[in-house]
Amino acid sequence: MNTNQHKVYQHIADTLNLSTPASDINVVQTPTYLKEDLATADYITGVIAAFGASLEEIGELRGLPKQSVTVDRRHATMSLNDPAYHYLNGTLILGGEIEVPVNSIQQSKDGQWMCMNGAYPHLRDGILNYFDSANNYQSLSDQVAKVDIAKIEADFEEQGLCMAPLYTPEQWLAHPQGQAMAKHPLVLVDQQGDAKSKKLTQAKHRPLEGLKIIDVTHVVAGPWSTRQLAEYGADVISVRNPEFPFLYPVIFEQSYGKKQIQLDLKQQQHKEKFTELLKDADALVWGYGPNSLERLGFDQKTLMEINPNLVVTQISAYGPTGPWSKRKGWEQLAQTCTGMTHIASQGRDQYHLVGALVLDFSTGFLAAIGTISALIQREKKGGFWNVETMLARSAMELLSLDAQKEEVVPISMADMREYLIDQTSESGSVFTRITPYVQLSETPAYCQTGPSVMGAHDPVKTTWSDEPAGNGAITHRPSEVVNRGLFGFIPGYGHEDIMLR
Incomplete structure (x- = not known):
């Protein structure tokens, strides 16, 4: 590992009691494709290296042989644009419905810049109604320019809308929220109680086989973390x-690799099904807004009564403390307030986000690492465990690294041939995606099933599998589709953020 990668890896390892020395992780030092003057490639490489270490350690704890862990730096960096390399029968799936005018950086009446996010219809409509604006960029810019940023910020917080002022890194560290977050490690882990009623079983084929994970998340970090576990x-x-x-x-x-069910947790029958799943679960990964679990009747006391050995992993924008702890947030807002956007925009004629969803995907990996670490500690100490990862805290860790000038090599079809795999679905369609990001020497990664739509599985019949890991047979193969050609492939230096054009 280089200095930056080692710093990130060691921070995570020290926080989560991972015992694997950094020198035991094999890092292939391939070049980045991102042009921004940030140590993005090294940051995500260090994070994924820690993910690999956590997998190796829980696997060994469960009886698997000791394994070597390998991470490819360029491959790791491609994780930050993962959806941009997902194809169905050779055609890019990524659509344009999330490219909307309200997802933009705007200037207020008092000259301050800010970023807004309205990727969901109710957020988009709320922003347009607030500014009495048409749904186009120029109209919105004209209306935003009539209101001071302090009023916008206060009103948005009250109405549950999403924005963040644009700060430099120094301004963020001096801000009360930045100061609150600086006190937290990258991953927060906390034990409650010492019940020892649930133990890990022996593993036969893969490190996480048989672990029961409930995923109640939405874009992007939450579902990414649980896909990594799958x-x-x-x-x-x-x-x-x-x-x-x-x-x-x-x-x-x-x-x-997931079973997809639909439940409305405000309905009693659906809440009973959810409670039934919780009783046998190892972990619940929750990705909705602050206090949303509690509002649905699942506060910590209730969860501990249902399952005293549950790991509850929550993903937030700004963490559990500070004046912004109750705010909703997105990747773009965390980039903007922490100073990432300021740095990424140097030498440009307008403000610009990093050309990748750095914080969403890195925070998702961190949530997976925290979940695994808590399960390892639960095996030794028992108890109920809370884990939390934070988008803005991920940004702060990245910004603490020294960016080194290096040759930047744009993404090309050669990368698609190197890193993409094919997996055939039950319908016979072929999905093409990036190969798993951690290479374990003895137990290769794969997803037992291909992708599925929301609600694809019966919520009444769906339950935990007896043999969730299968027999160890890999379900994907080196991509043949790539050699036939990919429709919609975009070469270059990352995407100008898939939500802001």
Whole structure:
């Protein structure tokens, strides 16, 4: 590992009691494709290296042989644009419905810049109604320019809308929320109680086989974390509210290896089904807004009564403390307020986000690492465990690294041939995606099933599998579709953020 990668890896390892020395991780130092003056490639490489270490350690704890862990730096960096390399029968799936005018960086009346996000219809409509604006960029810019940023910020928080002021890194560290977050490690882990009623079983084929994970998340970090768990054997049941909007291309891409059911947790019958799943679950990964679990009647006391050995992993924008702890957030907002956007925009004539969803995907990996670490500690100490990862805290860790000038090599078809795999679905369609990001020497990663749409599985009949990991037979293969050609492939230096054009 280089210095930056080692710093990130060691921070995570020290926080989560991972015992694998950094020197034991094999890192292939391939070049980045991102042009921004940030140590993005090294940051995500260090994070994924820690993910690999956590997989190796829980696998060994469960009786698997000791394994070597390999991470390819360029491959790791491609994870930050993963949905942009997902194809159905050779055609790019990523759509344009999330490219809307309200997802933009705008200037207020008092000259301050800010970023807004209205990717969901109710957020988009709320922003347009607030500014009395038509749904186009120029109209919105004209209306935003009539209101001071302090009023916008206060009103948006009250109305549950999403924005963040644009700060430099120094301004963010001086901000009360930045100061609150600086006190937290990358991953928060907390034990409650010492019940020892649930133990890990022996593994036969993969590190996470037989682990029961409930996924109640939405784009992007949450479903990404549970897809990573599924890649290495976990039995993942994804629960989605049928009334909640979802961004199809991203959610679909992150559904590999999962059972997809729909439950409305405000309905008693659906709540009873959810409680039934919780009783036998190893972990609940929750990705909705602050206090949403509690509002649905699942506070910590209730969860501990249902399952005293549950791991509850939550993903937030701004963490559990500070004046913004109750705010909703998105990747774009966290980039903007922490100073990433300021740095990425140097030398440009307008503000610009990093050409990748750095925080969503890295925070998703961190949530997976935290979940695995808590399960390892539960095996030793018992108890109920809370885990939390935060988009803005991920940004702060990245910004703490020294960016080194290096040759930047744009993404090309050679990368598609190197890193893409094919997997045939039950319908016979061929899906093409990036190969799993951690290479384990003895237990290769794969997803037992291909992607599926929201609600594809019967919520009444769906339950935990007896053999969720299968027999160890890999379900994907080197891509043949790539050699025939990919429709919609975009070469270059990453995407100018898939939600802001």
